[in-house]
Amino acid sequence: MSTLRFKALETLPFKDFRKDNSVEIPAKLSELFCKNVFSEETMREYLTKEAFSSIMDAIKKGTKIQRHIADQVAVAMKDWAMSKGVTHYTHWFQPLTGTTAEKHDSFFTPIEGGRAIERFSGNMLIQQEPDASSFPNGGIRNTFEARGYTAWDPTSPAFIMGTTLCIPSIFISYTGETLDYKAPLLRALSAVDEAATNVMQYFDKNVTKVTPTLGWEQEYFLVDSALYQSRPDLVLTGKTLLGHSPAKGQQLDDHYFGSIPTRVMNFMKELEIECMKLGIPATTRHNEVAPNQFELAPMFEEVNVAVDHNSLLMDIMARVAHKHHFHILFHEKPFAGVNGSGKHNNWSLATDTGENLLSPGKNPKKNLQFLTFFVNTIKAVHEYADLLRASIASASNDHRLGANEAPPAIISVFIGSQLFSVLEELEKVTNGKLSPEEKTELKLNVVGKIPEILLDNTDRNRTSPFAFTGNKFEIRAVGSSANCAESMTVMNTIAAKQLNDFKKEVDTLIEGGLKKDEAIFNVLREYIKQSKSIMFEGDGYSDDWAKEAKKRGLNNLKTTPEALKQEMDKKFLDLYEEMGIFNHREVEARNEIKLEKYSTVIDIEARVLSDIARNHIIPSALNYQNRLIENVKGLKDIFGDKDFKPLAKEQMSLITDISENVSKIKLGVEGLIKAREAAKSVSNSQKQAEDYCNKVKPLFDGIREASDALEMMVDDELWPMTKYREMLFTK
Ligand code: ADP
Ligand code: MG
Numbered sequence: 001m002s003t004l005r006f007k008a009l010e011t012l013p014f015k016d017f018r019k020d021n022s023v024e025i026p027a028k029l030s031e032l033f034c035k036n037v038f039s040e041e042t043m044r045e046y047l048t049k050e051a052f053s054s055i056m057d058a059i060k061k062g063t064k065i066q067r068h069i070a071d072q073v074a075v076a077m078k079d080w081a082m083s084k085g086v087t088h089y090t091h092w093f094q095p096l097t098g099t100t101a102e103k104h105d106s107f108f109t110p111i112e113g114g115r116a117i118e119r120f121s122g123n124m125l126i127q128q129e130p131d132a133s134s135f136p137n138g139g140i141r142n143t144f145e146a147r148g149y150t151a152w153d154p155t156s157p158a159f160i161m162g163t164t165l166c167i168p169s170i171f172i173s174y175t176g177e178t179l180d181y182k183a184p185l186l187r188a189l190s191a192v193d194e195a196a197t198n199v200m201q202y203f204d205k206n207v208t209k210v211t212p213t214l215g216w217e218q219e220y221f222l223v224d225s226a227l228y229q230s231r232p233d234l235v236l237t238g239k240t241l242l243g244h245s246p247a248k249g250q251q252l253d254d255h256y257f258g259s260i261p262t263r264v265m266n267f268m269k270e271l272e273i274e275c276m277k278l279g280i281p282a283t284t285r286h287n288e289v290a291p292n293q294f295e296l297a298p299m300f301e302e303v304n305v306a307v308d309h310n311s312l313l314m315d316i317m318a319r320v321a322h323k324h325h326f327h328i329l330f331h332e333k334p335f336a337g338v339n340g341s342g343k344h345n346n347w348s349l350a351t352d353t354g355e356n357l358l359s360p361g362k363n364p365k366k367n368l369q370f371l372t373f374f375v376n377t378i379k380a381v382h383e384y385a386d387l388l389r390a391s392i393a394s395a396s397n398d399h400r401l402g403a404n405e406a407p408p409a410i411i412s413v414f415i416g417s418q419l420f421s422v423l424e425e426l427e428k429v430t431n432g433k434l435s436p437e438e439k440t441e442l443k444l445n446v447v448g449k450i451p452e453i454l455l456d457n458t459d460r461n462r463t464s465p466f467a468f469t470g471n472k473f474e475i476r477a478v479g480s481s482a483n484c485a486e487s488m489t490v491m492n493t494i495a496a497k498q499l500n501d502f503k504k505e506v507d508t509l510i511e512g513g514l515k516k517d518e519a520i521f522n523v524l525r526e527y528i529k530q531s532k533s534i535m536f537e538g539d540g541y542s543d544d545w546a547k548e549a550k551k552r553g554l555n556n557l558k559t560t561p562e563a564l565k566q567e568m569d570k571k572f573l574d575l576y577e578e579m580g581i582f583n584h585r586e587v588e589a590r591n592e593i594k595l596e597k598y599s600t601v602i603d604i605e606a607r608v609l610s611d612i613a614r615n616h617i618i619p620s621a622l623n624y625q626n627r628l629i630e631n632v633k634g635l636k637d638i639f640g641d642k643d644f645k646p647l648a649k650e651q652m653s654l655i656t657d658i659s660e661n662v663s664k665i666k667l668g669v670e671g672l673i674k675a676r677e678a679a680k681s682v683s684n685s686q687k688q689a690e691d692y693c694n695k696v697k698p699l700f701d702g703i704r705e706a707s708d709a710l711e712m713m714v715d716d717e718l719w720p721m722t723k724y725r726e727m728l729f730t731k
Helices: 003-011 040-046 049-061 067-082 122-126 182-200 225-229 232-237 262-277 303-323 364-391 417-426 436-455 484-511 516-534 543-552 560-567 570-578 584-647 649-680 685-696 699-713 724-729
Strands: 088-092 108-111 115-118 148-152 159-161 164-173 210-224 282-287 293-298 326-329 343-351 466-468 473-475
Touching: 003 225, 040 049, 040 067, 049 067, 067 088, 067 122, 067 164, 088 148, 122 148, 164 182, 182 210, 182 303, 182 343, 182 364, 182 484, 210 225, 210 303, 210 484, 225 232, 225 326, 225 724, 232 584, 262 282, 262 293, 262 303, 262 326, 293 303, 303 326, 303 484, 343 484, 364 417, 364 436, 364 466, 364 484, 364 516, 364 560, 364 570, 417 436, 417 516, 484 516, 484 570, 560 584, 560 685, 570 584, 584 649, 584 685, 584 699, 649 685, 649 699
Parallel strands: 088 164
Antiparallel strands: 108 115, 148 164, 159 164, 210 293, 210 326, 210 343, 282 293, 343 473, 466 473
16 A cells, blocks of 8 residues: 555665765856857857858847858858767757757768768758647647748757757748747847837937846756655646645745755756856856745846746756756645745846946936836836736646735736835926926936935835836746746837837927927826836735725736636737737637646646545545554454443544545545536637636645545555655755
8 A cells, every 4th residue: 555655755865876966066167158059159160250240140130141151050050069979950949838849850861872971951950840730829720731840040049958959949830820939029029129229219329229138036846756756646737736734844934045955956066067058147046935945046148048048947957857866846836835936037128238228327317218118117017917917827827826925916016115206206297398497306306316226225025026126127926837938028028019109209299399308207207107006015915905906906817717818808919919929810829728728737637636536545544444443343342332432432533534534535526527527518718717717626625625634634654645744855
């Protein structure tokens, strides 16, 4: 009975492989940096001058790469890769499955005369056809209708994994619709570049390009791989569906920023070495709040590269964890009762002149520039909060949002009380022309104060989903398992749209006779007024906020189906179309994919829970109950009918409790099966997801409660499921 748990536990403490996996970090980690990346420096070495400058133009200006140049680049990439023992290449892309995809092809090409060569041409570099027609496409890509192909994205550098050259690519259908996370992201990045560069002409005409930046912070759990394998729910759903919380959880806060356990340290060291080679600038590592929970953060990078690096990192983390006999969990809520994992996305805008547009400068002009981008970002979030919410929606993230450990599902913006008072001052700016006195006052005492304020910007609010943190905004509600691209596509699209609108409004006022600064102040004043309802400085976890938010007309989209329903609002469809990100058909397809994924996740969880409850929990409970019955019978034999009862009192009450809980599980599972079947037969995806959310998922709780109660009653020796304390406290 319950052998898997005990076999797994037996392997734990003494096995050499767990102790001896020590990793030495080279004295100069920096020497490894970008060793496996076809970086700018490598390109300079391997490419002709012409090819090099053509690639740089493609990266910096988005110009097209000509075929003969692509041929040169391909040969150079192949030579470089082969010098490092590479034999295969793949277009590396990010389909809507949420993981990365690759199809390896060999450089090896047979030629006539029984000979063979290594070949890699411009055509092969530019395009590849993954023949798998089973990537999610929401009906866009019927297998018979049109195939999809991957296309090289020269703005993200190629890299080597193992013996394969990986070429970052986008994935699109032959009819031009996007089938991945990256293609729409690139469109959004180019939209915000154009919009922000236009706005920058008010402040600095030297700026010709604006690049959004992203610094993500990745949280994760590590579980011993043997223990992981012993839990069918973890293996099949990425989370535990049952399990009593341990006596000690995170109450003592003794794990957070504590010393890192040796085995984890070895994992982290090896991970850092891998990151360095792949050019991922990992800089921060520490323990997180929950036991066995950790975080990794790199230096920020251009959004496109940062997104690729996060996807790549998640892949490498899983591999390196494996080597150290860990399994890595990216699920947002793998364990009930302890904190879940998120992925904070720090976002800003950088110019090609080296400025951060969300950082105030040394003179009033720079500060007005800061205010412009600052207020426009807030306004963008105000206008499109629900779209931002939808971009982070997933079945797993639902467990985290609003669970008093992560921001609520209500989108609001935190800027700190001092900046908030600056905005309140700006609300008082005169309508139309400003007097010289007012201008001076604004320059010196309102806008002029910003740098000082930010120097001392210790004001942090962990309960806000969208917080200004000194020189960037931090989107704090992104799920740990999510692809950053989705929220980044929305963030940059809405920023672009907002900056376009701003430019138009300011230009109109200038044409109407206002000076540039006056026009900007006038438009910002209105934006601040209009966006007031989204700004919130208080405790986002409190019930009062939910009430207050409702009064302010902010949506509280608690579940994925609710959030995804909003995503189909005409306002958002039009936005995407206007900004050239998606046509209606593409939004519909993506929405459909997400709804289907949601339903599938809940469906799988329901099945796994039913199986475990019936095939593992009930039999063990009955097994233990039988022991108790034997014991009671024995007592009766020894002490006789009259005297045995007081002696068997506790056992008899346990026998009853076990029966009650077993019956709760049995009835619960029967109900769950019925609800599941009903939901499964619903044909409309939105309605189906709602049914899974409202009629299937709530039934998990009763089953879990009964099972967790049994865990506290049944002899530890007979309990089949590896316990929370074992998974969370094994180092
Ligand atoms: P914390 O939020 O934990 O207090 P920091 O404020 O130092 O830590 O930074 C957190 C993250 O913000 C880091 O991952 C960093 O890369 C990122 N970051 C810093 N500056 C920028 C920026 N201009 N654009 C995007 N991300 C940034
Ligand atoms: Mg942070």
